[in-house]
Amino acid sequence: AQSVAQPEDQVNVAEGNPLTVKCTYSVSGNPYLFWYVQYPNRGLQFLLKYITGDNLVKGSYGFEAEFNKSQTSFHLKKPSALVSDSALYFCAVRPLNTGFQKLVFGTGTRLLVSP
Amino acid sequence: DGGITQSPKYLFRKEGQNVTLSCEQNLNHDAMYWYRQDPGQGLRLIYYSQIVNDFQKGDIAEGYSVSREKKESFPLTVTSAQKNPTAFYLCASSLAGGWENTQYFGPGTRLTVL
Secondary structure: OOEEEOOOOEEEEEOOOOEEEOOEEEOOOOEEEEEEEEOOOOOEEEEEEEOOOOOEEEOHHHOEEEEEOOOOEEEEEEOOOOHHHOEEEEEEEEEOOOOOOOOEEOOOEEEEEEO | OOOEEEEOOEEEEOOOOOEEEEEEEOOOOOEEEEEEEOOOOOEEEEEEEEEOOEEEEOOOOOOEEEOOOEOOEOOEEEOOOOOOOOEEEEEEEEOOOOOOOOOEEOOOEEEEEO
16 A cells, blocks of 8 residues: 555754654655645645655755655755744655556644744 | 635535535646545545546545536535535645646635534
């Protein structure tokens, strides 16, 4: 089965410290991977995606993610967290063997950045 | 939230009523999608459409219906057959035809059954 796991329901970090939000995937073949962020009662905002090439992907708002094929992971990172980064983060995967543009989402990780 | 609008923002429904959620996009995207979001469950695909006058069921289509008469519009009807319709509903759109295409989301509609 194709799936995405976000093992942490919540991540707490102090402002100014580095943050990591974890994501692992299980799909057939090479996946396309995405990160989205959701603020309360809002839609999802696209942060970044991995298609091919460099394993380190840079995205919006200073976020980056590292694709690790051997560990089937795509962790989201930021060198210095801001209080305004507090939100719900979703990892998603698009398996290449599907006939349409389906995205499989993880259950989300809530990030809380304390002042 | 870009060029995707959803209305209304909040919707209350009585048991046994059908309700229709609106989704409009001005991004000139061919593909449109409806997702349902429940706490702790991530997003689940209800229906999607890759072209006008064509749509396909997603993972949880039972109790829902859609139409795609215009490229810009993809309304979702939540019927009385949907057993547990209270949820946050998200519409998305993307270019079609490319595996790398990103889906962009609207602001969502929160439906509550009274």
